[in-house]
Amino acid sequence: MADSTGGATLWQDQLYDLLRRNKITQFAYVPDAGHRILIDRSLADPGAQSVALTTEEEGVALLAGADLGGARGVLLMQSSGTGNCINMLSLIKGGRFPLLTLVSMRGDFGEGNPWQYPMGQAVEPVLRAMGVICLRIEAPEEVVPTVEAACTMVFQGGNAVAVLLTQKLLGAKAF
Amino acid sequence: MASYPQGVDMAAAIAAGFILDRRDAVPVLIGRHEDFLFVTGLAGTARDIAALTRDGAHIYTMAGAMGGAAMIGLGLALARPDKRVLVATGDGELLMNVGALATIAVLNPPNLAIVCVDNGHYGETGYQKSHTSLGVDLEKIASGCGIKRTRTVAHEADLAGGARLLREGNGTAFVVLRVKPDDPPPYKRNLDPAACRIRFRSALLGAQ
Numbered sequence: 240m241a242d243s244t245g246g247a248t249l250w251q252d253q254l255y256d257l258l259r260r261n262k263i264t265q266f267a268y269v270p271d272a273g274h275r276i277l278i279d280r281s282l283a284d285p286g287a288q289s290v291a292l293t294t295e296e297e298g299v300a301l302l303a304g305a306d307l308g309g310a311r312g313v314l315l316m317q318s319s320g321t322g323n324c325i326n327m328l329s330l331i332k333g334g335r336f337p338l339l340t341l342v343s344m345r346g347d348f349g350e351g352n353p354w355q356y357p358m359g360q361a362v363e364p365v366l367r368a369m370g371v372i373c374l375r376i377e378a379p380e381e382v383v384p385t386v387e388a389a390c391t392m393v394f395q396g397g398n399a400v401a402v403l404l405t406q407k408l409l410g411a412k413a414f
Numbered sequence: 415m416a417s418y419p420q421g422v423d424m425a426a427a428i429a430a431g432f433i434l435d436r437r438d439a440v441p442v443l444i445g446r447h448e449d450f451l452f453v454t455g456l457a458g459t460a461r462d463i464a465a466l467t468r469d470g471a472h473i474y475t476m477a478g479a480m481g482g483a484a485m486i487g488l489g490l491a492l493a494r495p496d497k498r499v500l501v502a503t504g505d506g507e508l509l510m511n512v513g514a515l516a517t518i519a520v521l522n523p524p525n526l527a528i529v530c531v532d533n534g535h536y537g538e539t540g541y542q543k544s545h546t547s548l549g550v551d552l553e554k555i556a557s558g559c560g561i562k563r564t565r566t567v568a569h570e571a572d573l574a575g576g577a578r579l580l581r582e583g584n585g586t587a588f589v590v591l592r593v594k595p596d597d598p599p600p601y602k603r604n605l606d607p608a609a610c611r612i613r614f615r616s617a618l619l620g621a622q
Contacts, residue, residue, distance in 0.1 A: 264493075290488070290517065291517065293513030293516050296482070297513065297517055298485075300486045300511075301486070301488055303486050305489040305490070306489075306611070307451075307490050308490045308492075308494040308618065309494070310489070310493030310494075326478075326480070327479050330476070330486075333607040334608050334610070
């Protein structure tokens with residue numbers, strides 16, 4: 240994949256290719272700047288189904304349905320969206336459905352918007368309480384091996400895994 | 415005199431157009447159930463479809479995670495374009511995540527149909543009125559979301575047309591089946607969500 244804008248986007252393109260190599264076809268998301276490249280590539284990919292959600296919990300249910308049909312998916316969301324998923328994760332935990340979600344973090348390292356802190360800081364304890372394993376990524380070189388490991392944990396190990404793309408990795412949004 | 419669930423004002427419900435008996439109307443609307451993969455909501459529709467199929471391996475019924483049925487159906491329909499997927503859910507379950515209709519309308523999978531068995535009440539929690547008893551029209555919401563094939567079935571004469579809509583493959587179909595607020599079939603289904611997942615996948619996908 241050509242990297243036209245420098246190293247900042249390279250890992251995101253590698254990440255998309257990695258997800259597709261792991262037979263992921265359903266990309267579910269609420270639009271988010273942190274996931275822009277993955278979302279745009281899924282929209283441009285005739286082999287992928289790009290599903291824009293009105294709220295993140297829809298994506299949790301969508302991916303359970305994908306699994307019932309033998310397909311794989313990923314839920315792309317911002318940290319605030321994890322709070323919208325909590326009761327729907329009953330379906331994942333109780334049904335032992337595989338679930339892969341990539342969470343672009345707000346309300347952590349260097350955050351300037353006070354509204355982002357309550358949910359941002361609650362992401363890990365809340366997801367863990369619902370049985371979701373959390374893996375944090377802070378450096379670009381960790382992205383591919385961590386998400387590769389997550390795919391194995393989810394689609395072979397049968398777990399629910401959230402990969403947290405932290406603000407150390409993504410940079411804090413400027414206001 | 416027929417006995418009705420405690421607290422239900424049946425005369426008022428019937429006057430408001432909630433007339434059909436779900437135990438008769440659901441089987442007629444669906445017809446040959448083997449033609450569909452089913453995802454159901456909680457309680458009422460789970461019992462409707464479990465009774466119809468004898469809790470078959472082609473159904474996935476819920477008893478929690480309220481608001482998820484339509485989206486599970488979407489994920490399944492996108493995964494299996496070769497199969498017809500029917501979501502059967504109640505008015506309360508659908509109202510909890512009504513934005514799902516917008517998400518589904520945008521994708522418009524031709525192999526997905528949604529039946530909302532609308533009794534205007536939260537039957538499982540004691541028959542409190544839902545929003546559809548208070549003026550909210552789910553067919554108009556679905557239509558406003560952009561789902562083109564919508565219908566409300568409120569009388570026996572409407573059932574055949576509704577049944578046809580569920581089997582047309584020209585885009586996602588949405589049918590409100592308006593029924594009186596009376597109990598669903600007393601069928602005991604498997605409530606283990608993991609066992610039901612394995613059962614469904616084994617039947618559809620073979621040994622994994």
